[in-house]
Amino acid sequence: MxxxxxxxxxxxxxxxxxxxxxxxxxxxxxxxxxxxxxxxxxxxxxxLLRFPHLISKQVHKLFSMFSHAISQYHYSGAFKAVFPLKVNHMPNFVHALVEISAKFKGAYGLEAGSKAELILAMAYIHDNAPVTVNGFKDKEMIELGFIAASMGADITLTIEGLSELKSIIEVALENNTIGENVKFCPKIGIRVRLHSSGVGVWAKSTGIHAKFGLASTELLEAMHLLETHGLLGQLTMIHFHIGSQISDITPLKKALKEAGNIYAELRKMGAFNLNSINIGGGLAIEYSQHKHQCERNYTLEEFAGDVVFLLKEIVKNKKELEPNIFIESGRFISATHAxxxxxxxxxxSQDYDESTLRLKKSNPPLVAEMEDLYHNINSKNAIEYLHDSLDHMESLFTLFDLGYIDLQDRSNAEVLGHLIIKKAIGFLRHKDHNDIIRIQxxxxxxxxxxxxxxxxxxxxxxxxxxxxxxxxxxxxxxxxxxxxxxxxxxxxxxxxxxxxxxxxxxxxxxxxxxxxxxxxxxxxxxxxxxxxxxxxxxxxxxxxxxxxxxxxxxxxxxxxQTILDALEDLDYDTKEIERILKQKIEDSELLEDSEDKKEMLGRLYVMLSENGYLRTLAMQE
Structure with missing residues (x-):
């Protein structure tokens, strides 16, 4: 089987x-x-079939493995996760995920990377569940974060550059959310630009030339700005990400060591509320159907164990607080469910069967030979006869191009060729696998x-x-x-x-x-x-x-979506399209009878109200 x-x-x-x-x-x-x-x-x-129980299975598996690692290594930090809405923001997925996340009592939340995603997160997040905001932000998006904080959301704005931090400070001053009113200010995270690089297609999201994050000098300036404006206590998280679908766990280990040391150094510099490291996404799943093509070299248990163990060792050596561990694995959570x-x-090739052969009383020699090959092929000669038939087909196509055989001869060659192929594959299917692949x-x-x-x-x-x-x-x-x-x-x-x-x-x-x-x-x-x-x-x-x-x-x-809905999404005036089509039918000189025009218009409206996928092929009707 x-x-x-x-x-x-x-x-x-x-x-x-x-x-x-x-x-x-x-x-x-x-x-x-x-x-x-x-x-x-x-x-x-x-x-598209969705299976909500598979979303739940993946979330439980993630929390279970990290809980096991935390217990195994006697780790004092907590484990939390957020789902990046960019991975799948379709309503039927998000609603199922939000319902599932309620069972984790504030430990599983959402990550937003745009204003629209942040609005979704603000609307659907459960009480006490984390919201992280990544990506480039303007002042308006930052103000949304302040609104979320005033609603009681546990929200962290991750800054990608110093200009964002300056905007956060500006909004905090405008809203008087410094000092006694700091509770209305969002938490602040810093995305750090690591020297460590990832692997694979998404490796460019890390390294010294990465699109996001603060380098060492910028980190020091960020600390100065936060302290100067009384917001150092809002710095609670550092964040890094080494790419989606991490196939090899080695780069992650290197990145963890680098990020762990940055975390410890920032705490020693006075970031007294810094208590979390967000390791981003990238937890891979296995897409391959073939053992020799596997796409990851680690298990979830190994992944969780390495993260917990490495962070514990780093902060132990630095004599600092063991951080809470945040993860943003979207692919791992959502891929399996659909x-x-x-x-x-x-x-x-389905139309090529014996009923379509139109052999003549006298056929070209190569066609006659192909007919003989078809009737006499067996398991012992299948490879030889298959190769002969393919050679004959090529020769017959050349003869047709030169005008030496007609279209019926060419058709017979194509039909016989496909019939021989089917017979040969049937005879060879139990033979050496590599030989089958080479032929097929x-x-x-x-x-x-x-x-x-x-x-x-x-x-x-x-x-x-x-x-x-x-x-x-x-x-x-x-x-x-x-x-x-x-x-x-x-x-x-x-x-x-x-x-x-x-x-x-x-x-x-x-x-x-x-x-x-x-x-x-x-x-x-x-x-x-x-x-x-x-x-x-x-x-x-x-x-x-x-x-x-x-x-x-x-x-x-x-x-x-129907055809009209699809056109409307592109900002076409669908009412105008309907009006034009109706007028063209009414003006058609080929449809003289008014009943014919009415019937034609009705058929057209039915088609416009259906989606654009095929109902069946015309040849199958």
Whole structure:
């Protein structure tokens, strides 16, 4: 049975039973049943399935591991976390996260990096839960922080440069929140620019040339400004971040030593309320479906243990207070909770079967030889006959270009070639794996999916980030086709090509006779917020799945935007568009009958009120 690397990336969130991918909780519903349930309600395009219990699982796992490390090393500081809203700010995710965070009694909060995100945090944060504000800020954003503090929020404004600190001081003076009224002033954090660098695609977010943070000289100036204006007591946190999806834990250890020493030095300089180190995000998850391509070299237990142990040793040597540990892991919390399901619309070689052969009484010799290869191929000669057929096809294409054979001969060559490929793969599927991959790389099948990679998997398009993908069903059958995946955008970049180093094999199905669905997993981090409306394809229809021991319930169903909604988001005047189209139908000389015009207008309005994803291919109707 093919498990598509589920044991590497699935972490027991999903299991395979009876040839189906099932959710490993409660009554263990299959993803196929969830999809068919949604389709029965009329949702035919791509679907995004959310599983709130997986958000809860990740949050509990994070707190559990750090709690264990704190207990193991007798660490006196507390552990707290915030979720960076930039990773996923979609309402159905945020509402679920906020509900889950209530169970952690002020230890789990939100991080904002813009005014809009800060408004969300102010609205939804629980009492006593932390809010951290990162990124560049203007005076208005800083004033929002003061408003949040006056509402009782435990908010920390992390300064990225001295100009922000000066603005904080200016707003504090204007609002008279210095001295006795300092309780209305937000806490202050400082992002430190470490010399240590991260690894991977996001390594540029650290190091001496990083976009954010204060260097040593600026730290000293910040301390002077805070002390001069009576705000040194508001400095409670230092913050650093060495990049998203940290694959190697070694750079983190180096950064922790550097940040820990900065923390101790600042306390010795008089930062008496400095009590927290925010280690940022970057805690990686495993995306790989292949053991030899693993994307991280550590476990969560090792990560938590190293952080706690190193910070304890540093401050012990400096004879300073063990700091509270803050973490901003967004990917780790959100990635696992969402699955994109895309229906397969077509296999591009599917039309090549014996019924499409139109052999003549007298065929060109190479066509006749290909027919002979097709009828006589077996397990012993499969590789030889496959290579011969591919050579014959190339020769026949050349002969067609030179005018020596006609279009029917060319068609027969294409059909026979694909029939031989299918037979050869069937004979060879139990042979040496590397040999299969070498052959199938040349004869890969192209699966057309009803989705947009630009909208739903932008990190694949932009960064070549892989995501686990597998069929939702037929897993008791061996997949035989090397697969390239095509989306429905009119862009050649909308393709996930077959990769011999990370091969994907799928089933040879006739989608005119049966449905075939692929699931893309671990898409809950960044993909929705970065998705682009290429070709005006919008966020797919989504739902949350609430699972119990007795069954499941599909909640928070949010339909994909209609065509008119998508146009309106781009500031088109949709009323004007409707008026123009209506007028053009009424003025059409090709539609003379008023009833025909009325019917045509009705059909047009129906289409405008639906989303832009395909209902089915015209050839399948």
């Amino acid at each position: 093919q498990n598509y690397g589920l044991n590497y990336w699935g972490k027991e969130d999903f299991i395979i039973e009876e040839g189906l991918v099932k959710v490993n909780t409660g009554n263990k519903p299959s993803l196929l049943d969830l999809v068919l349930d949604m389709r029965e309600q009329g949702f035919k395009g791509p679907l 699955v994109l399901v895309a229906p397969v619309l077509e296999l591009f 790389e040349q004869v890969q099948e192209r699966y057309l999916l009803n989705c947009s990679f630009f909208q739903s998997l932008p990190d694949y398009w932009g960064l070549r980030q892989g995501f686990p993908v597998m069929p939702l069903h037929k897993l008791e059958e061996e997949p035989t086709r090397s697969a390239s995946l095509w989306d429905i955008t009119c862009d050649s970049d909308g393709e996930i090509s077959f990769d011999k180093d990370k091969p994907l094999f799928l089933h040879d199905v006739d989608v005119r006779q049966e449905d075939y669905f692929l699931g893309f997993f671990l898409v809950g981090a960044y993909q929705e917020v970065l998705g682009m409306h290429h070709n005006l394809f919008t966020h797919p229809t989504e739902c949350s799945v609430q699972i119990t021991d007795e069954g499941y319930e599909l909640t928070d169903i949010t339909q994909a």
